[in-house]
Amino acid sequence: MSGGPLARLRFMRDHMWAGSRFSAYLDGELGAEEGARLEHHAHQCKKCHQVLEALRQTLAALGRLSSATQAPAGLADAVISNLRTDRG
Numbered sequence: 001m002s003g004g005p006l007a008r009l010r011f012m013r014d015h016m017w018a019g020s021r022f023s024a025y026l027d028g029e030l031g032a033e034e035g036a037r038l039e040h041h042a043h044q045c046k047k048c049h050q051v052l053e054a055l056r057q058t059l060a061a062l063g064r065l066s067s068a069t070q071a072p073a074g075l076a077d078a079v080i081s082n083l084r085t086d087r088g
């Protein structure tokens with residue numbers, strides 16, 4: 001990461017923004033523009049990259065267990081908050 005205070009502000013803003021959209025992104029509910037923005041941020045942000053990978057793996061594992069069963073509501077949020085409280 002590089003840049004001045006403005007770049008950092010933008011990064012933090014995207015970081016907050018991305019945090020609430022991972023599950024929608026993985027559900028394919030984000031538009032192309034928002035999806036690209038989230039991917040772009042995840043490339044720059046180690047933490048969001050980890051969250052995204054963890055969610056992907058969780059969903060993939062659930063999909064393998066039963067493709068007919070939906071992931072329980074709130075599961076994605078639980079995974080995210082686990083990762084977030086892990087390390088500041």
Ligand SMILES: [Zn+2]
Pocket residue numbers: 014015016018041045046047048049
């Ligand atoms: Zn981030």
